[in-house]
Amino acid sequence: MIIQVDKLSYEYSPNSVFAYHALREVTTSIQEGSFTAIIGATGSGKSTLVQHFNALVTPTGGSLTVDGKHIVANQKVKELKPLRKKVGLVFQFPEYQLFEETILKDVMFGPLNFGVSIDDARSIAQESLIRVGLDSSFYERSPLELSGGQKRRVAIAGILALSPKILVLDEPTAGLDPEGSASMMSLFQNLNASGTTIIMITHDLNHVLNYATDVVMLDQGHVVFEGHKETFFNETDLHEDYGLVKPPLLALRALLKEAKISFDAHTLDVNKLAQSIKEGKHV
């Protein structure tokens, strides 16, 4: 377990008219090397939860342990700063964080803040930019003249440049076209394959189905599900109970069942499903 959350509560503006409990005694854990999807309706506390992971907010109750570092209520943020390097957090619409004159400088900004030398920062930045698919012709351009999708790649490169052990993504594909979104997702899948733990907030169950290994579902500040993706899709109807859009594969399975066609009822992989229909195998 790389992250262990224990009865964590968080309240915005405590003791005022605007007091609001975003998280109520949340207990969950995230496995090292997993690709964990965090899902739930707007206002369920997803963003607040992930901001605890790199100590942008500290709990108002309970505690959490991130990669061996124990965080309790009202802890001083200063001693938690090293956590920011270990846990990279990409916010929703991260293109708003770009501010340097050139793309290369912007990506170097993070490593420089953590005391990396200029030369090292430059080579790290170049590496990260290649990773997100931007070549050397972009280095000296202003981040403001890029398209929305390219800006987001630069912003993500800026976080990857910290070489985080855990990468937290808040709806990384919001507002991207299907192609851009697919290539973004395969980037994260590659990172995950090379050992980075990925935690992703998403509203797209199709992404959960295709890329995640585990699922944590929140509702009104409570955990309503945590476990493997297969358990989530095969053994519960939670996505239906909470009115989420059914992924096409599940819709297809339902239609197949109706048509009394035999197939592997447990697979979440399109190709395997097709194969099982072909073989007429009923599991």
Next chain:
Amino acid sequence: MSNIALGRYIPTNSWIHRLDPRMKIINMLFLMVAVFLPARFYGYGILSVVAVSLVLVSKLKFGFILKSLKPVLLMLIFLLVINIFVIRTGYVVINIFGLLVFSDALFQTAYIVIRLLLMIMITTLLTATTKPLDLTLGIEDLLAPFKRFKVPAHEIAMMISIALRFIPTLIEESQRIMKAQASRGVDLTEGKINEKIVAILSLIVPLFVSSFQRAEELADAMEARGYSPTAKRTRYKQLQVTLKDWVSLFLVSCVLIAIGTLAWFV
């Protein structure tokens, strides 16, 4: 967002909340005039009692009012220091190692402090009990008679309401950017001066970029819906002056007259 008390609307739905915004603005102006009349300590005593009772009636917490006073604290201390050095009339109160502190310096500072505190209390009362949009409606109506002198009442009100509308959005936005940059290792609270400058730049540049973008989008959206500042517009919300508004005006006028008389005779 919770740290900013100045100019924030607090929905406690008190008697003052339900007053007509136009009347509230006029009442506030009257009280402001009263604050600036040279009515000495008796006058300020009366005004303080009035202000405190208004806070009680408005059901606002005193902690909230104190919070909005915090930003001026530094200014008040600065003022006291300046006055100690500049004003050299009256009798000597204390002698700090040869530095003579005169009574008038203390009195002058006390006057200004009380005036500022009362002023902030009264304006906070207005903004805390009136929804920003009602406030602009009120301003627009009060400016309407000046339209004859080519005062663009509607445009001013529209600008104010847009500005007010975007304060929380900008606060939220800046907090989001601050968090995003903090994730990249920015530390706004400590570091050397040149590190701090970069830290602030990393906040301000994105904030400007997104503000201009927002402004453009809003202008487009308004134009797409046929907005024209010169067009004759109707209103969904009609303001109505009722008995309680007249009562409030009467009470405030009484305070103003009392203070005025005091200032005249004392």
